[in-house]
Amino acid sequence: MTPTDKLHIHHEKLIGTIRDLAERTKSDSAEASLLITFSSEYLLAHAEAEEVTLYKADSDTEFVDNMVHEHRKIKEALEAISTAYSKGDSAGIVSEMNSFMALLETHFEEEENTLMPKLSKMIAQQELESLIVEAHQIESEKKRSDIWSLFEHDHKRIDFNISPLRKSSAGSDAAGTIYSKVRGQLLKHIELEESVLFPSFVQHASPGQTGPVQVMIAEHREITALLIAAGDSKDAASLGSTVDALVGKLATHNKKEELILYPLIDRTLPAAERQMIFKECFDGFASV
Ligand SMILES: [Fe+2]
Ligand SMILES: [Fe+2]
Ligand SMILES: [Fe+2]
Ligand SMILES: [Fe+2]
Structure with missing residues (x-):
């Protein structure tokens, strides 16, 4: 060749x-x-x-x-x-x-x-x-393997997709399809954080640095509960209110990750590890 x-x-x-x-x-x-x-x-x-x-x-x-x-x-x-x-x-x-x-x-x-x-x-x-x-x-x-940017972009993708389900635009005919897409993307995002990103960080961080991870995992449970409640909504109005609550919860959760946790992860993980995580998480995001 x-x-x-x-x-x-x-x-x-x-x-x-x-x-x-x-x-x-x-x-x-x-x-x-x-x-x-x-x-x-x-x-x-x-x-x-x-x-x-x-x-x-x-x-x-x-x-x-x-x-x-x-x-x-x-x-x-x-x-x-x-x-x-x-x-x-x-x-x-x-x-x-x-x-x-x-x-x-x-x-x-x-x-x-x-x-x-x-x-x-x-x-x-x-x-x-x-x-x-x-x-x-x-x-x-x-390769930059910028974890912050990768995960922040996935937050943006979910925000982009979830907005038609909000109270202000509820009643969309495609609500069911949009909900399934958002649900798949949000669950995948949480799964990759909890099974790939956070465990790797915990392994490399000093014990005093891992507090934010526990807080984020606890918030994931609240986010998942709201996501399920949104799926159980009987009508457009209750879907809209539940999605608004979910969007509010996501906004503060994502901000904390973007301002505190992801930058800390980028500083803590060795370059080779970040490269592997970047690839695995990118492929995971692209699969849904
Ligand atoms: Fe080239
Ligand atoms: Fe070139
Ligand atoms: Fe998270
Ligand atoms: Fe996140």
């Missing part, structure tokens, strides 16, 4: 997942949380690794400057999706996402069809092969 083939396979793996997430986002803009967190973790690390390996080996500085500029554009496009997401602007999410996808597809093509053939002429095949290996290593080290 040539170095270009290896890069192509790696690109296909990245963009294949991103294309799937983009499709999901088109039919439900709340799913942009998955596209944002996946790309921030895997794509940005990929770009950073290229800049210090493959791009550095290319003596055509004008071309390299342009490629680095494209990395910056891709990062800005990702931030623009994030901004639209924070505003709950569904049309904005999709239009920013389309620009992001177009930039990414063109950029990957340029790397495979222009950069790699150029490098193949400039440097020996063996040297190019070791650059690809080095790029992979650096890419793995550059």
